[in-house]
Amino acid sequence: TITRETVKKINYIAFKVQDFGVGIPKNKMKEIFEPFNQGNIIDNSKLKGTGLGLTISKTYSELLGGYIHVKSKEGLGSTFTSYILQDYYREKGKSEEYKIVEIPQISPFPQKGKILIIDDDINFLDLIDRRLSKEGYLVFTANNGKSGLNKANKLVPDIIILDIVMPDMDGWTVYKKLKRTPLLAQIPVIIVTIGDYEKMAKDFGVVDFLAKPIKWKTLNVILSKYKIIGKSKHILVIDDDSATRIILRKMLVKDGWRVDEAENGKVALDRIKKEKPELILLDLLMPVMDGFKFLKVIKGKDSLIDIPIIVITSKDLTADDYSYLTANVDRVIQKGDYTRKEIINRIDVAVKESNLKMYLKGS
Structure with missing residues (x-):
């Protein structure tokens, strides 16, 4: 059940969500607010969420000047109460200057599709992530080959940008594994790396190759030829x-x-x-x-x-x-x-x- 009430004495609005489920053990109360943590309260094979719901709810409550309170008994259920301050930005006798904060918008469908970038260079990942995100792509990153393959399987991106020189698993190994996976084989792969690997890339069947440092205009030309707008719908x-x-x-x-x-x-x-x-x-x-x-x-x-x-x-x-x-x-x-x-x-x-x-x- 969900209820809303105004708590006049403390100038809060309280939103209560009550269930009659398994309840939460006392020693798990703090854990449930941690990202990607479901507290191991019940068999996780039956619990298919991401473990982000309470983290996001707690963050929103705090942004609005409030907090979340939990009451729970094992076997009887739980009550979550989100207290939100009614006059969070208003103080008597004072004028307020409001800081405008730009909040990133994640649209239902990325304007230009999903891109996965696999590269061990953290600075390069950050740079290209910012650049492509501004241009309308939904960008995901991985800093090694194994992580890149895992994310590729989960995300099935529209395009993959792949480095060659990486420890543990190099780019060629990643490329071969991608092409051997039916769900991923048709995804365009753009090689972006340091060194003279263009001839080897052609031998592997790679169509698009860019040497670092890259020219953004050239990368945009390559990306634009893959008409992925709307493909995700x-x-x-x-x-x-x-x-x-x-x-x-x-x-x-x-x-x-x-x-x-x-x-x-x-x-x-x-x-x-x-x-x-x-x-x-x-x-x-x-x-x-x-x-x-x-x-x-x-x-x-x-x-x-x-x-x-x-x-x-x-x-x-x-x-x-x-x-x-x-x-x-x-x-x-x-x-x-x-x-x-x-x-x-x-x-x-x-x-x-x-x-x-x-x-x-x-x-």
């Missing part, structure tokens, strides 16, 4: 009812989505092997492989676990169904219980949240 609709797929397709195409379809979970997994979607709309009641079995497969793969999923179903959900879906999908919508505007808004929010999580985890 790819959605997969999984439903055995062709009429439902047609209706959803019409809605989504009008909003600029590129729509792929599958009549069951098994076919959907084959589609995903070819191209990872930005979001999935999922029915639950299907032959061959239903929505629950599909979710189990998806959530068991590190490279796919972060795909936002919205369930659209006609199934009468049990308490166990709701519990499972709450832990594993972004939204649950009953068929026929939505307008075009509502579903587009929910999709945009889910993708925006997903990009924010990726940005916080991957940058």
